[in-house]
Amino acid sequence: MEADIGAMPIDSDRANPGDSVAPAMASAISIDAEWLAYIGLALLALFLRITMLDSVPVSDAEARQALHAWHTIEDDAPGAFATSSSPLTYLAQLTTFSLAGANELSARLASALAGLALAMTPLLFRDSLGRTRTFVWAVLLSLLTTPLAASRSADGASFVLLFTILAVWMIRRYWYSLRLRDAYWATAFVTAMLLLSGPAGVPLLLILLLAGWLAVWRTALSAPQRLELPGDDILQMAVTRAREFPFAKVLIIPFLLVATTATLFMLNPSGLSTIGQLFESAISGVFHNRSASGARLGLAVLLLQEPLLIIFSLGGAWLLWKHGDVTYVDRFAAAWAALGAVGLLLYPGAGPADALWVVVPLTLLASYGITQLLVNRRVVLLWSASDENEDESQGESDGLLYTTQYWWAKWAISAAVLLCLFILSVQFMQVARLLTILPAEMTVGELFAFLADPSQLRLAQGLSLLLASGVIAAIVFLLVANFWGLGTCLQGAGIGYFVFLLLSGLGGAWQAAVADAHYPDGLWRESAVSEDAYLLRDTLFELADRHSSGFPALELAIVVDSGGIIREDGLMAWLVRDFPNARFVRAASAADGQAIIIMADDQVQTAAISGNYVGQRFTLRRKLALNEVDRWDLPAWWSHGQLDADRIEEEAVVLWLRQDVYDGATLD
Structure with missing residues (x-):
């Protein structure tokens, strides 16, 4: 039931029933243990976001963001001037480049720290959600694939969601307090989300406004039954709060914040161009798809990489409704998630990191269900009709004894479920690898006839073993449920799946951001920068050691090609950022005769240069479109990113x- 009606009839400050998980202890000890847990979680989240952050070259999109800051610092930097679409990313890179130089770590550092701050934002709602649910929410935001992978890319998505949560928190505070100070802060956070973070803030604000209205409307509908209040009273109070908001007094905040932040306290007036680029990118996203294949990348990331989170969030929403613990925040999260999914479907410009539009509210809903899994409920002992040693207060009913003595049962079951999930996962991946040999045009009906072929014995055995393992696991679950009770088994299975969710989330994020970052996956990386990009840059510095005493003073001619392999405002400009004498030319003939030339691996362009040259080939990018993955490649691609190199x-x-340069002649 919702409480604190007098202060805010559409919210609740009541502690979550999941707080009964831990035994009662002294207040000081409890607080110390809780904050130690948060410190440990924050350090783990920071480690996962910072470690090997510079192991992968920046993508073309990241390069365009970083080049704006680098050109602001170095006027003679090669390449065309590019305008960043994230003012905060631009400001952060301007600062880190000035202090530590331009590199992949300094380009992505601010986004990683924003991702860490986003993971800790559940603490702002601790008083209303309770200790356990708040910590579970923070764990999900710290370790799941989408928040972790998004924070390791300098695209502004983490900033957008960070200021979104801060704005929701401060608006809620203003609802309670009606203080002008809270209105100022709420306006500042909304401004930061909309105007300073990234293009995704524009469509997300529309989603949040509609979600807030739907949550109020749904609260008003349920008010007569849940709150014993007329729904019109709640609607009227919401309208009154909106009308009483001091718009005239806070109107100066957006102007001051934009002027001081985007221009770095008026030291860099050109920073205002990032605001215009932000809106231009947001509007172009309505008409131009982010994916070359036409796929909705954000929605694909949500469905393919967070399926367990969706299941947990649906379970959490159902338990909230069943227990009568639904608050306005929960309704808002449900509406936000539903409308966010629709937004990912309808907005072509949404990228993979924009799956956070849905992932963040889903983690809030899932946290309730996961918290309920941790509660020590009384176990039903079906094998004993009575026990003289049990306290009478625990009671007996129809020969069934209820006790909390066997609280460890759900943990034992969860360990067994986790082990079973690992076994099934390994078997599934083995079958997935074998399925990649099947012809793309083969139908499911033809598959059974194909399995009868003796040459496909391994595939047939793998499928049989996977099916048998699943059936045996289901039978064992039913037998254990008959022994310990269905409720205990469901708790244990839920905990096992929760741990599996976290481990698979970590693995998926690490695979996307580090382990396989040089190879495209069609989701986070339709175009993956090859490890040869670093090799090319190192080769240029070796030439500088030979011909310019180690100073990056080489004269480079870089040929821009129509296919987009080499662009003046993309990856190549970032790789040669330290070579002020590098110049981009429009045709290969303009570079003919130059001592050092970089051009696309193209026979037509190669034929345009004369003379004796020695060349080395570098793979710059690898590309894969989502629509190029056929049905039989899907399991292997989804489970471990394995695809045929062809x-x-x-x-x-x-x-x-x-x-002559290759032979060691001195450059003029």
């Missing part, structure tokens, strides 16, 4: 050295 398209460049 499906991956490579883009390469060639570093040409004039023969």
Whole structure:
């Protein structure tokens, strides 16, 4: 039931019933243990976001963001001037580049720290959610695939969601207090989300406004039954709060915040161009798809990489309704998640990191269900009709004894479920690898006839073993449920799946951001920068050691190609950022005769240069579109990102050295 009606009839400050998980202890000890847990979680989240942050070269999208800051610092930097679409990312990179130089770590550091702050924002709602649910929510935001992978990319998505949560928290505070100070802060956070974080803030604000209205409307509908109040009273109070908001007094906040932040306290007036670029990118996202294949990348990431989270959130929403613990915040989260999914479907410009539109509210809903899994409920002992040693207060009913003595049962079951999930996962991945050999045009009906072939014995055995393991696991679950009770078994299975969710989330994020970051997956990386990009940059510095005493003073001619392999405002400009004498030319003929030439691996362009040259080929990118993954490749691609190399398209460049330069002649 919702409480604190007088202060806010559409919210609740009551502690969550999941707080009964831990035994009662002294207040000081309890607080110390809780904050130690948060410190440990924050350190783990920071480690996962910072470790090997510079192991992968920046993508083309990240390069365009970073080049704006670098060109602001170095006027003679090569390449065309690019305008960042995230003012806060631009400001952060301007600061880190000035202090630590331009590199992948300094380019992504601010986004990683914003992701860490986002993971800790549940603490703002601790008083209303309770200790256990708040911590579970923080764990989910710290370790799941989407928040972790998004925070390791410099695209502004983490900033958008960070200020979204801060704005929701402060608006809620203003509802209670009606203080002008809270109205100022709420306006500042909304401004930061909309105007300073990234293009995704514009469509997300529309989603949040509609979600807030739907939550109020749904609260008003349920008010007569749940609150014994007329629904019109709640609607009227919401309208009154909106009308009483001091818009005239806070109107100056957006102007001051934009002027001081985007321009770095008026030290860099050109920073205002990032605001215009933000809106231009947001509007272009309505008409232009982020994916070359036409896929909705944000929705695909949500459905393919967070399926367990969706299940947990649906379970949490059902338990909230069943227990009567639904608050306005929960209704708002449910509406936000539903409308966010619709937004990911309808907004073509949503990228993979924009799956956070839905993931963040889903984690809030899932946290309630997970908290209920941790509660020590009384176990039904079906094998004993009576027990003289049990306290009478625990009671007996129809020969069944209820006790909390066997609280450990759900943990034992969860360990067994987790082990079973690992076994099934390994078997599934083995079958998935074998399925990749099947022809793309083969139907499911033809598959059974194909399995009869003796040459496909391994695939047939793998499928049989996977099916048998699933059936045996289901039978064992039913037998254990008959022994310990269905409720205890469901709790244990839920805990096992929760741990599996966290471990798979960590693995998925690490695979996407580090382990397989040089290979495209069609989701986070339709175009993956190859490890050869670093090799090309190192080769240029080796040439600088030979011909310019270690100073990056080489004269480079870089040929821009129509296919987009080499662009003036993309990856290549970032790789040669320390070489002020590098110049981009529009045709290969303009570079003919130069000592050092970089051009796309193209026969037509190669034929345009004359003379004796020695070249080395570097793979710059690997590309994969989601629609190129056929039905039989899907299991292997989904489970461990494995695909046939023939499906991956490579883009390469060639570093040409004039023969005399290669032989060691001094450059003029």
